[in-house]
Amino acid sequence: MRATPPDGPAAPEAPAADPTREESLARLLGGGRAALEASLPPVAFLVAWVASREDVAAAVGWSLAASAVLVVAALARRRSPRAALVGMLAMAVAALLALWTGEARNVFLVQLLSNAASALAWTLSILVRWPLLGVIVGGVIGTRTRWRRDPVLVRAYGRASWIWVLQYVVRVVVFTALWWLDETTALAIMRVALTYPLVIACVAASGWVLFASIPKGHPGIRRPRPVPAPALAEAPQTDR
Numbered sequence: 001m002r003a004t005p006p007d008g009p010a011a012p013e014a015p016a017a018d019p020t021r022e023e024s025l026a027r028l029l030g031g032g033r034a035a036l037e038a039s040l041p042p043v044a045f046l047v048a049w050v051a052s053r054e055d056v057a058a059a060v061g062w063s064l065a066a067s068a069v070l071v072v073a074a075l076a077r078r079r080s081p082r083a084a085l086v087g088m089l090a091m092a093v094a095a096l097l098a099l100w101t102g103e104a105r106n107v108f109l110v111q112l113l114s115n116a117a118s119a120l121a122w123t124l125s126i127l128v129r130w131p132l133l134g135v136i137v138g139g140v141i142g143t144r145t146r147w148r149r150d151p152v153l154v155r156a157y158g159r160a161s162w163i164w165v166l167q168y169v170v171r172v173v174v175f176t177a178l179w180w181l182d183e184t185t186a187l188a189i190m191r192v193a194l195t196y197p198l199v200i201a202c203v204a205a206s207g208w209v210l211f212a213s214i215p216k217g218h219p220g221i222r223r224p225r226p227v228p229a230p231a232l233a234e235a236p237q238t239d240r
Contacts, residue, residue, distance in 0.1 A: 025207025119168035
């Protein structure tokens with residue numbers, strides 16, 4: 001005889017596991033590949049700068065050539081070459097600025113200013129509760145902006161986004177000091193040192209903060225848990 005289950009309410013189903021808990025933020029964002037590609041133009045600049053005995057035109061030329069290779073490689077792999085094209089454009093503008101002012105250190109002025117602008121943009125995004133890490137990850141995993149209706153994810157993305165702010169601030173501080181001292185070679189070295197290693201560390205640290213900020217009972221970043229509008233309005237504001 002087949003046993004019948006005892007009377008009583010059925011046990012609630014456990015929330016589905018979030019696949020992203022078993023993978024890293026670096027894998028989601030392509031952090032390793034992106035960091036490596038971002039490192040090639042500054043490495044080319046540094047090598048050419050030293051080999052040509054501080055010839056700005058030669059160093060910039062090799063950096064632009066490296067950017068062009070990245071564009072071609074992206075097209076060959078049917079990936080968007082936008083990042084490589086933006087990098088090439090930034091280097092071209094930096095080269096024109098350096099040649100116009102006659103100061104080699106100004107090759108890094110665009111990089112310095114762009115990092116300052118990025119630090120400001122990421123900070124503002126956290127303060128207005130639209131952390132940019134959530135916008136980026138939401139676009140990658142297909143949730144778009146649905147995470148905005150989930151206070152847990154808003155808080156988690158906000159905390160993790162501070163790591164990105166720190167990344168940009170570190171670059172701004174180092175680049176500003178070396179630019180002020182007119183240390184072009186040191187700028188080129190630190191431009192390389194603060195690209196691949198810093199990006200990898202930033203993605204790893206922000207990924208840890210992101211997932212550590214999500215309670216175990218939450219379904220995860222792929223399944224935002226919306227809060228009804230009245231409840232959301234009455235919910236106490238937590239730290240960002």
